[in-house]
Amino acid sequence: MSRENYNQAGASELIRAHGNRPEMLVQILHAFMDRFGWISEEAVRQLASELNLSRADVHGVVSYYHDFRTSPAARHVVKICAAEACQAMGSRALIKHAEKSLRLNMHESNDKVTLEPVYCLGNCACSPAIMVDGKTFGRVSNARFDEIVAQLDRADS
């Protein structure tokens, strides 16, 4: 995913597109994530100033939600569902396999992949499920996991 670096003009544009409404903060933060990939300290300052909120207000919202990163993720984000329906279909073992094959622990990144748990993708009749860069995959065996990750390599090269 190509993302642009944080810049004030781009950020202002996103805030304006949401009518400079403070009640749109969560939605604006999503727009920042889509465009810049993470929420920097500078972004927090700008949001506070342009939405007439305190920096503490904005920081409180950014830190509350799992979706909002305060540091950039790797090029690809691999999320493995760790909730009950997927547990019932062996997601604990799938997580172990993923950690081993990517040589990463959950919540860690290398230069290619950020590995994270997610609590339900709503694909519980096709468990275990994973999400890669926003796309959901179902019935993910260890072999299928490796194949999906290998496709990321091919897409990058």
Add this chain to the structure above:
Amino acid sequence: MSTRIYVPRETAAISVGADEVAIAIARCAKESGARVELVRNGSWGASWLEPLVEVVVGEQRIAYGNVTAADVPALFKAGFLDGGDHACRIGPTVEIPYLIRQDRWTFWRCGLVNPLSIDDFLAHQGFSAILKAIEMGPQAVIDAVKTSGLRGRGGAGFPAGIKWQTVADTASPQKYIACNADEGDSGTFSDRIMLESDPLGLVEGMLIAGFAVGASKGYIYLRSEYPLCHSILTRAITTAREAGWLGDNIQGTGFNFDIEVHLGAGSYVCGEETAMLESLEGKAGVIRYKPPLPAIAGLFGKPTVVNNVVTLASVPNIINLGADRYKGYGVNRSTGTLAFQLAGNIKRGGLVEKAFGISLRELIEDWGGGTATGRPIKAVQVGGPLGAYIPASQLDTVLDYEAFANIGAMIGHGGIVVFDDTADMAQQARFAMQFCALESCGKCTPCRIGSVRGVEVIDRIINDENRDENYELLLELCDTMEAASLCAMGGMTPYPVRSVLKYFAEDFASAEGSRK
């Protein structure tokens, strides 16, 4: 004449290759010179058959199940454009037992129509209920919802008509409809299937609610884990607005209503109604004290109907077919239908909309076909992460809100997650506390601290440290969380924990301690 082929654009289908199947069909059609019209419908909910491709032959839709892109050339060779035989061929969709034995009240258009086509929606009774509702008048609409006995399908089961009446009776120049689509419970996906397969059905339900209580603005709070759903829903809403079914003076009736979609941001507790309202106001999803009820002072302090997707989407047919007919389904105070979701370790997972009164066993065995692994069932978690683990010995419990309450369980949003005999229930109890610790909004102590202590105490029991004392302590902790938490997050996390202590205590035996 071109042949119409349906390939679902729905998360479960796409997660197992539906997009690749659609591409392969288009390619094979081109190569063979066949003229096909590819329609991306939603899902019928038979997720175990996905990707479920349908070919229109004459008046019938012929279904092919579990189709992969690699199957497509062979399907063309087998003459599937004329319904030809192949290992994937199931037969006419309307004859699939999994589907025809359901009571499709709310989900009847799902799979049938193109979710993004207003014309298709209108051709299938779309928007006829809102026009009828406007003729009936607001109070008659509320009375119909009351008579139907419809209860909140998000999990709490509060009578929808009474909630609507409260909002209608509260004087305010501005009121809101807030639709809760923050479907966070593991094992549930009915909101998603509705929104991906018949989003306009929800739009119509919200229009009726808005008309009944005097609200001109609606919000849909959709979880961010559903990106495809978000794209389909927002496109459907734009289409409805362009066709004059949202906005000012809808179809010349003088009724104004519009809908805004907000995305959640990965917080489970935002599915709790007051946390959701906070999040809709752009804040952290910290729950509010009740009272005041949202019906009196909700979004931005204004009277607000907060209803789940399925609750609202059930209303159009209550108006069209009549409240008494809806009430004719179900048992006792659980009237109507619920979209049960068969999930986890199940052979035939998917959505089954059925009248209340069916037993868990019928759903899991007759529809679900038992476990996917073929092993015996050990436990079934109903109602999401806050629901009890029900042992195999209680599978004959009837699905009825009160019958479930009587066994210390809950139906919740209708998710049914099956575990086979390899499940380590001590780990499931630990996970319940761990998840609560992760997702607690932090406002009240029993939930914020209790859940962290809960994980520690369970670890001690698993490791056989002062077993009896810690067992006692865990029960006390459950009492405290249940009695003193502000919302269901802390208040119901003890349900799965207690159920494991009660029915699967042997899994806490020290030998299991090393098992993860």
